[in-house]
Amino acid sequence: MMTTPRYAPPTPPIRRTDPGLRGFLRAARSNVLGLWPDQAYEQDVYATRFLGRTTLLLNAPDAIRRVLVDNPGNYRRSPASIRILRPLTGDGLLLSEGAAWRLQRRTIAPALGPRMLPLLARHVVAVVDETVAALRSVAGGPVDLLAAMQGMALEIAGRSMFSVETSGAAPALRAMVQEYGADLARAHLADLLLPVALPTFRDLRRRWFRRRWMAVMSGLIRDRLGQPPPAAPRDLFDLLRAARDPETGAGFGAQALRDQTATMILAGHETTAVTLFWALSLLAAAPEEQALLAAEVRGLDLTAAVAAGTIPELPRTRAVVAETLRLYPPAFTMARAAIGPDDACCISIPSGTLILIAPWVLHRHRRFWGEPAVFDPDRFAPGAPPPPRFAYLPFGAGPRMCVGAQFALTEAALGLAALVRAFEITRADDRPVLPVAIVTTQPDHAPGFRLRARTDG
Numbered sequence: 001m002m003t004t005p006r007y008a009p010p011t012p013p014i015r016r017t018d019p020g021l022r023g024f025l026r027a028a029r030s031n032v033l034g035l036w037p038d039q040a041y042e043q044d045v046y047a048t049r050f051l052g053r054t055t056l057l058l059n060a061p062d063a064i065r066r067v068l069v070d071n072p073g074n075y076r077r078s079p080a081s082i083r084i085l086r087p088l089t090g091d092g093l094l095l096s097e098g099a100a101w102r103l104q105r106r107t108i109a110p111a112l113g114p115r116m117l118p119l120l121a122r123h124v125v126a127v128v129d130e131t132v133a134a135l136r137s138v139a140g141g142p143v144d145l146l147a148a149m150q151g152m153a154l155e156i157a158g159r160s161m162f163s164v165e166t167s168g169a170a171p172a173l174r175a176m177v178q179e180y181g182a183d184l185a186r187a188h189l190a191d192l193l194l195p196v197a198l199p200t201f202r203d204l205r206r207r208w209f210r211r212r213w214m215a216v217m218s219g220l221i222r223d224r225l226g227q228p229p230p231a232a233p234r235d236l237f238d239l240l241r242a243a244r245d246p247e248t249g250a251g252f253g254a255q256a257l258r259d260q261t262a263t264m265i266l267a268g269h270e271t272t273a274v275t276l277f278w279a280l281s282l283l284a285a286a287p288e289e290q291a292l293l294a295a296e297v298r299g300l301d302l303t304a305a306v307a308a309g310t311i312p313e314l315p316r317t318r319a320v321v322a323e324t325l326r327l328y329p330p331a332f333t334m335a336r337a338a339i340g341p342d343d344a345c346c347i348s349i350p351s352g353t354l355i356l357i358a359p360w361v362l363h364r365h366r367r368f369w370g371e372p373a374v375f376d377p378d379r380f381a382p383g384a385p386p387p388p389r390f391a392y393l394p395f396g397a398g399p400r401m402c403v404g405a406q407f408a409l410t411e412a413a414l415g416l417a418a419l420v421r422a423f424e425i426t427r428a429d430d431r432p433v434l435p436v437a438i439v440t441t442q443p444d445h446a447p448g449f450r451l452r453a454r455t456d457g
């Protein structure tokens with residue numbers, strides 16, 4: 001295996017000591033990624049107690065397995081997650097619980113499963129090709145690849161799952177996501193402390209946002225709702241429309257379909273967009289690695305009809321995607337509130353405890369990874385040992401694991417392959433780009449890139 005120079009991308013500084021209440025609240029409002037002190041990246045469990053409530057950051061593999069896989073029924077999403085996500089996703093799959101969740105999961109999972117990947121990959125390639133063509137026309141000047149990846153991922157999500165073109169609604173939709181991220185997606189003290197049933201002042205503003213956001217979502221699926229359902233489902237929307245509760249026979253109403261659309265479009269595009277952005281950003285800083293990828297994709301057939309079958313021929317590209325997800329996990333933390341007491345493999349969890357399982361910390365934990373800050377796709381190259389158990393969780397684990405993981409990995413690998421094949425990518429300036437936690441792991445600013453068309457692709 002060729003060795004490349006070591007590159008450790010910049011991150012928010014790690015605190016030396018416990019943040020205390022004030023530091024905790026400041027980090028919750030500004031950037032959670034700077035919250036955890038040095039010892040959190042070494043210990044099995046890092047406990048804090050604020051205003052009478054215990055928060056446990058779990059790093060021990062067995063304890064994580066207990067919470068996510070063996071006893072998930074004892075844990076539900078935390079009040080702050082519900083407050084922040086519900087205006088964007090309504091009562092779709094991400095936030096539903098119990099029987100409603102089971103029906104939704106059973107309906108949605110097959111539409112994103114391995115059998116559907118060839119079909120999904122066709123949509124991916126079509127949109128990626130359009131994006132590459134559009135980027136060729138602006139390649140000379142500094143290019144905003146964050147906006148380009150967000151637009152591309154949004155269009156892929158809309159077309160592949162709902163057969164809708166998002167391009168008309170995209171500017172409004174992106175502006176709203178940005179507006180929400182700049183303010184209401186950040187947790188304040190009352191958001192963290194009050195039960196969801198007691199709305200905070202910010203919840204009232206979030207409700208107003210939700211009304212506007214859901215109106216955009218309704219607009220996206222209005223035409224589809226007006227048409228009679230086809231005999232055979234063509235996409236996720238048709239599958240959702242055809243689904244019936246096995247006990248009651250009830251189907252999803254218009255509002256439930258809208259919430260599901262919002263969930264899948266949001267969960268399905270923000271995450272892959274930032275993954276692609278960070279991968280491109282890492283490759284711009286590591287030209288030798290970029291050259292390896294360009295060599296891998298040279299001459300490969302990435303056309304729509306065969307693209308899904310090409311994935312096994314992209315081991316280095318997939319290793320870069322996996323390493324990007326380690327260094328910049330889009331879902332930086334998974335929060336759960338314990339409904340009842342539990343014993344998570346020697347860690348006693350009183351009822352009401354807030355549990356944090358943070359891929360951001362796990363993926364940089366010194367006991368699990370050598371040189372955790374360094375970008376090193378070799379960790380995921382063919383033949384490398386698998387990552388330590390429950391130390392690599394970009395898609396979570398257990399029954400609530402990401403339903404779109406395979407789709408996301410396909411999209412990221414094909415997107416990256418096509419972009420690196422088309423362009424040599426460098427940064428237009430050297431201002432460091434820092435990750436900041438706003439619903440997903442976002443860059444603190446959209447840096448400019450320079451794209452030089454490759455002639456040997």
Ligand code: HEM
Nearest residue numbers: 093094267268271272331334394395396400402403404408
């Ligand atoms: C790189 C891209 C992605 C990452 C890193 C990611 C990460 C995650 C994680 C960590 C969870 C579990 C959250 C928890 O347990 O609290 C999750 C759940 C979920 N993801 Fe993804 N995701 C990605 C792409 C997608 C895509 C493409 C879709 C849709 C097509 C999607 C839809 C969902 C949904 C609906 C859930 C909730 C599942 C449930 O609760 O049953 N995600 N995702």
